[in-house]
Amino acid sequence: MNVRLPRAATAVLGACLLLGAAQQALADDYDLQLEVMAGGCANCHGTDGTRAGSVPPLAGRDADYLQERLLAYKRDEVADTTIMNRIAKGFSDDELTSLAEHFANVEQE
Amino acid sequence: MSVNSKPFQLRPGVSRRQVLKGIGAASSLPLIGGFAPAFASGSEGRVVVIGGGFGGATAAKYLKRANPNLAVTLVEPAQTFYTCPFSNLYLGGLREMSKIAHGYDELRDRFGVEVLHTLAEDIDPDGHSVRLANGDTLQYDKLVLSPGIDIRWNALEGYDEAAAELAPHAWKAGPQTELLRSQLEGMDDGGTFVLVAPENPFRCPPGPYERASMVAHYLSQHKPNSKVLILDAKDNFSKQGLFTSGWEQLYGDTIEWVGLSGDGRVTRVDADNLEVETEFGTVHRADVLNVVPPQKAGWIAERAGVTDDSGWVPVKPETFESQQVADIYVVGDATVAAPMPKSGFCANAQAKVAAAAIVSALRGDSPPEPYWSNTCYSLIGPEYGISVAGVYRLQDGVIAEVDGSGGLSPSDASPEIRQMEAEYAVGWYNAICQDTWGTEA
Amino acid sequence: MPHSFRHMTLSRRRLLRSSAGGLLGLGLLGAVPSLLFSPAALAGDAWQRLEAAQQVIGDATPESDGLTLDLPHVSEDGSAVALTVGVEASLDDGDYVESIHLFAAGNPNPEVAVFHLTPLAGKPEVSTRVRLNETQQVVAVARSAEGKVWATSREVRITVSGCLMRGDDVPEALSNPRVSVPGSFTAGQPGEIRTLITHPMETGLREGDDGETLPRHIIERFKVSVDGDTAFEAELHQSVSANPYLRFHLAPERSGEAVFEWHDDTGESARETSQLNVS
Incomplete structure (x- = not known):
């Protein structure tokens, strides 16, 4: 059934909305543009780059290391690369730097 | 004011996961007067998502990640979603069906998506509502359609729904895939598996050729005198050189491919006799017949008024909003998004762009600049993987x-590289499924 | 037949934005108001700007209603775009569609093919597969024996799909001719004929692995005769896809033998025959 709110619940809602307002701060923290740019990474590295498996995780790793690695992939300087060079070449150096910082800042549990 | 006006910066380390867990906890609080607390009830907007595959599930999750104050309802009839990606591995005997199955509990419990296992029957774009099979109506501020494909029955003469029970397409994973597998198991050694491949555009361009590979693998293990014949309505196919050389290396002459210019285009199917006839009158008889037929966008797209006369959905590339109907966003195989192929990876990527566009629109912001990428892995053999990758941007609209x-993948790669790609294919599959449904099969 | 789509005719808005200048340039000042909203003006102005098409049109005022050009909106592979062109307009007694010309406005050489039809061809509709270099307008012009002219154009967007990679085979030119003919005809009624033949249709613009330009090598002429009378002919240029496919119609009055001939620019040819049974 469709949820409809009877009047009795609006007072309760009012209180909850205050809590909700505190949650709005989350929205500012979530950088929508950066998330869209990093979107494709999740498909092999997991959401927020947290996946560990045959494809290495990215979350919380050193930003400089990630940046160096991405730029090396872009320049075909990594031996035995299979796919990352083809992907890295799709981004500008600045974009790769932003991505490196983005994943470095994902907090692990 | 706009989120987009900020330059890329380091962000303080608030873990999104921690906050989202908070949302999950809130939705399990004792309901007050029977209604969930406000920050799960959509104080900032209501989005309905139709379709719980790679596109829809990703859209629902990423909408909630970006703005937990949205009410997001996902409508998907199936309680368990079987992925087309890796369904060929099941056919090849490398994976069980349970290992390509995904449920919706994570979307509910961790992300606060309302998941309704019912069918969306009709859409009223002016009234901004969706009618469900049980007669209920859902109102939306924004609607996301990710309906996948539907088969164009009878576009190929003789291939109707009844024919599909005899000559499966298995182009939607689930019972059709199991049917095809059981037919393969029942085939005598020395038989011929015939695969009819369609012209563009269709779901998963390398799919038929990975299927032929996996069937050839199964046959090499269990029925080594059998053959695979591909009758193709095209002269060129995805990763063609890589497949052709891989087939030779692994399967000798087990797989024969006949292209369009070799009279490979099938114009008539006789499912009762497992026979197909090509354009220039050649009749081929199969012991197992797999027809990948002409396709179109999932039918709900037509109901919504978002399809054009090609049967697919044209979208605005910046946001994946329909070109024809306001406030309806369409992602995945149903869309006209060339050069992006019709793949699960692309559906997931497009869903992220659409989700960001919706979140922005509901706030009155302009959408972020879109980014998409795609990687299609294909397994030619258990330790022989190949891939095609693409990174896409908006250029001149x-x-x-x-x-x-x-x-x-390079045409001259070493066996070690082929093996690494086969392993990465599994890593990709696990990661994308976790990213989409939050589950690992 | 590959599924094909019809475009709607161009909107007035697009016409007014682009072709008003062109019409004025043609010295039709007085007629501009009515011409701006006539079917001919609305249908597509690419043929107005293409000199090769204008040469075929000559002094006539072409119509667009009645000439259909089916092409996909988007093609992921420009090397073989399926196309069907046909005239559906009713003609005066004794008149028949004599020729259909195809152009690819954005290709290095815009001429694609010319189809010469006769009353023996029956239905004036032809399908083939063409090469389109890039997103562009495809133009069709048709003429009837008594001088009626039609013209239309459609835009096709060509995307380069990263998925596609060519196979390495070089087919043997003029091998494997195939003809598909209906089992029986009703006298005077059109039946569909399909033909296919192996041929690289080398454009003369491609470089081989050694950097040398590969010489042009194409089928230039295709001819169908029934009991000695020419029924259908096609002039082909290098924008016709490799392994040329042609679908057209024949409407024989009585049973007879059809002879199919392909001639390429080296002087080589191939020949197939088929019985036409009129019941």
């Missing part, structure tokens, strides 16, 4: 591949 990026 259309989606275009970024110059110099993407491309195919």
Whole structure:
């Protein structure tokens, strides 16, 4: 059934909305543009780059290391690369730097 | 005011996961007067998502990630979603069906998506509502359609729904895939598996050729005198050189491919006799017949008024909003998004762009600049993987591949590289499923 | 037949934005108001700007209603775009569609093919597969024996799909001719004929692996005769896809033998025959 709110619940809602307002701060923290740019990474590295498996995780790793690695992939300087060079070449150096910082800042549990 | 006006910066380390867990906890609080607390009830907007595959599930999750104050309802009839990706591995005997199955508990419990296992029957774009099979109506501020494909029955003469029970397409994973597998198991050694491949565009361009590979693998293990015949309505197919050389290396002459110019285009199917006839009158008899037929967008797209006369859905590339109906966003195989192929990876990527566009629109912001990428892995053998990658951006108002990026696995790669790609294919599968449904099969 | 789509005719808005200048340039000042909203003006102005098409049109005022050009909106592979062109307009007694010309406005050489039809061809509709270099307008012009002219154009967007990679085979030119003919005809009624033949249709613009330009090598002429009378002919240029496919119609009055001939620019040819049974 469709949820409809009877009047009795609006007072309760009012209180909850205050809590909700505190949650709005989350929205500012979530950088929508950066998330869209990093979107494709999740498909092999997991959401927020947290996946560990045959494809290495990215979350919380050193930003400089990630940046160096991405730029090396872009320049075909990594031996035995299979796919990352083809992907890295799709981004500008600045974009790769932003991505490196983005994943470095994902907090692990 | 706009989120987009901020330059890329380091962000303080608030873990999104921690906050989202908070949302999950809130939705399990004792309901007050029977209604969930406000920050799960959509104080900032209501989005309905139709379709719980790679596109829809990703859209629902990423909408909630970006703005937990949205009410997001996902409508998907199936309680368990079987992925087309890796369904060929099941056919090849490398994976069980349970290992390509995904449920919706994570979307509910961790992300606060309302998941309704019912069918969306009709859409009223002016009234902004969706009618469900049980007669209920859902109101929306924004609607996301990710309906996948539907088969164009009888577009190929003789291939109707009844024919599909005898000559399966298995182009939607689930019972059709199991049917095809059981037919393969029942085939005598020395038989011929015939695969009819369609012209463009269709779901998963390398799919038929990975299927032929996996069937050849199964046959090499269990029925070594059997053959695979591909009758193709095209002269060129995805990763063709890589497949052709891989087939020779692994399966000798087990797989024969007949292209369009070799009279490979099938114009008539006789499912009762497992026979197909080609354009120039050649009749082929199969012991197992797999027809991948002409396709179109999932039918709900037509109901919504978002399809054009090609049967697919044209979208605005910046946001994946329908070109024809306001406030309806369409992602995945149903869309006209060339050069992006029809793949699960692309559906997931497009869903992220659409989700960001919706979140922005509901706040009155302009959408972020879109980014998409795609990687299609294909297994030619259990330890022989190949891939094609693409990175896409908006260029002059259309989606275009970024110059110099993407491309195919090298044609002369070593066996070690082929094995690494086969392993990465599994890593990709696990990661994308976790990213989409939050589950690992 | 590959599924094909019809475009709607161009909107007035697009016409007014682009072709008003062109019409004025043609010295039709007085007629501009009515011409701006006539079917001919609305249908597509690419043929107005293409000199090769204008040469075929000559002094006539072409109509667009009645000439259909089916092409996909988007093609992921420009090397073989399926196309069907046909005239559906009713003609005066004794008149028949004599020729259909195809052009690819954005290709290095815009001429694609010319189809010469006769009353023996029956239905004036032809399908083939063409090469389109890039997103562009495809133009069709048709003429009837008594001088009626039609013209239309459609835009096709060509995307380069990273998935596609060519196979390495070089087919043997003029091998494997195939003809599909209906089992029986009703006298005077059109039946569909399909033909296919192996041929690289080398454009003369491609470089081989050694950097040398590969010489042009194409089928230039295709001819169908029934009991000695020419029924259908096609002039082909290098924008016709490799392994040329042609679908057209024949409407024989009585049973007879059809002879199919392909001639390429080296002087080589191939020949197939088929019985036409009129019941």
